[in-house]
Amino acid sequence: MQSSISSRYELLAAQLQRWMGLYGYERLETPILQPADLFLTRAGDQIVARLFTFDHGGKQFALRPEYTSPAMSHYIREGMTAPVRWQFSGSVFAEAEDSTRQQHYSIGAEAIGWPSRLADAEIVALAVRGLQNVSLTDVRVHIGHIGLLLALVSRHLSDSRLVRFLLNHAYLLREPDGDARIRAQLDRLVSGRWDVSEATGESPSPAIMDALLDALERSQLMGGRTREDIQRRLQRKLARAEARPQLEAALALLRELTALEGNRAGVMPALRELAGDDEVAQALLAEWEQTLNGCERLGVATECIVVKPALSRNWDYYSGPVFELHGGGQHTGGGGRYDDLARLLGATKPVPAVGFAYYVDDMLAALPALPTKAASWALHANGITTALANWLDVLRGRGIAISVQPGAGTLRVSESGELIVGDRHFQLDDADTAAAWLEAQS
């Protein structure tokens, strides 16, 4: 079972690799074993909790759960400045209850160092048409824009961590009890013992805070934090407890954006109206329209594009357009622009980057038929004679896959050195004819 899946994988990988090669994407190999910090840095809750980690020699290592961080890390470490187009394919790992589901195949591409106007549409088109190229049916791409989403939500909410938290949980709004669940999460974040204002109906008194902070002066133990650190965070916490109305407004906006999805012609005018006279939002919207135009010019049919303004991926480093790929009834991939990752990985300058990955196991599930592998001939013999060895050599030299098997069978070499297939006999001098005949049979 496993071997048949992996050979189907190889066939699919070969097709996709060739496809991405046509767009100028070169293979990048990165180590399977990486420093764990590389993946922990991204603060993406979901993947980090399922990371395979090991301690060795006092250092923590992880099996790569994806290719994007290793690729960006390679770019930074090598001190590269010229833009690159890279493709990858191989195994990635994530802990799962079912131990046979812990290793997955991943295939995808990263365009690093290219400006948005050149690379974004290209990556989307490459990804969508790649799916169509391997004959997946009903291919759709759901596109959102994290930059625009952040700009719109931040109009209501200034606490950047609250905004991120809200976006990371926005997917809940699509589920039946989503509203209650998102509120339960927010309650944990914004209330608690410091919700003084709610208890007294008044703003927290500066005197109370001063008294609390004075108590700190007497404590010897600060655990690596300064009085200012604690004071700053306490103020942020208090402000959060008072930010309920703003939070409600942001949540209402998110709900509105979630409801807003469909084709470009329907969604974009509504978004323009929502952005109003917000210049930043209008600029991002115009840029997003450019990307969508580019996608269509590069061959993504209008009806394949579903605009989803509230689409937010789970990883914190996405900054621009983000997308999900669907095909054959499966969720077959995803990607987006992630200009913030380089800085998180220690780069001194920002590095523009966009990429995507196919979820290969789901693609294979959606692809029932793949061309079967070219058959290999079995040459039956009980020992290696010179004549046999000569035949193997000339046939392999002419591109015929052939291996030796014990016992009797249709294909053999006679004592006089002829190749015998059923009732046909070939002389070594006429190896070309033999090869052509075998080729035609397989």
Next chain:
Amino acid sequence: MRHVMLALPSKGAIAEPALSFLADCGLRVEKPNPRQYTGSIPALPEVDVLFQRVIDVAYKVAEGTAPLGITGLDVVAEYGSDELIVVHPDLRFGQCRLVVAVPEAWIDVESMLDLAEVALDFREVHGRNLRVATTYPRNTRQFLHASGIHHFTIVQAEGAIEAAPTIGHADIIVDLVQTGTTLRENHLKALPDGVIIESQACLIGHRRTMLADPEVRETTRRLLEHMDAALEGKRHMQVTANIRGADPAAIARLVAANPLTRGLQGPTLAPIYGAEDGWYTVTIIVPSTTLLNAIEYLRSIGGVQAAATPVRYVFLERSPTYVALLKRLSG
């Protein structure tokens, strides 16, 4: 006679309590030479006792050197392996909790969610990870990740973990807490939702040896008979009361009518030979938790002069823990 090794903690919080627990079970441990690491249990002559550090008890059992041992659930969670099984998880001593504790001065931190944000601040403001001192790296790492905290460094330390923040080795700690006094003395506070393990003493065993060796299983059975009987005994009281009535069977029916006073099987009645006729003494075993309710019911049906005495051992038909163990080993 074959000898079966039982590993016991030689020092630490559960060492002395383990010996008194075994003595309560009728399994007094004799240690002929205080400088030696071996002992014996006269009530179970086939058992050789081996004294080890509490973590080494788990190692010795996991590798099969000792097929049986007593250690803490916290140790099992941190150092356990597939071959180590918890035979009795509830020995009712050595209770403690593995908790996340932060400096008292962190008045803004009241929950793990607060701590998660402080960990982000450490990264952004100080450019370094939150440092956590612990002897439980495996459970600490798992728990912090599950709480959404990913930027931390484990500082492995031996003993006196609670001093690590004072010395400056770490920012917070993950350590065992019994009463919380040590934390308070070191100006630390436990986070209410930072409890990683609720621990107590447990009996552990080596799975393969238990499966393969009938003699080890028999020793385990005898050990569990003592332990279950003693633990069951602690949960029960023997109650006697005098009741007057013409017909002893009618009195017995009345007593047994209430589940509180039914006893383990039913009441025992014995006639009292005294001044007046028709007096009987009722004897029943009742759960300690409902003792007063039982006495009050006896009063309501005419019982007087009730007395309650502790029960040392209650032997049920078979040791329930042993029955459960056999089921697990075969499953």
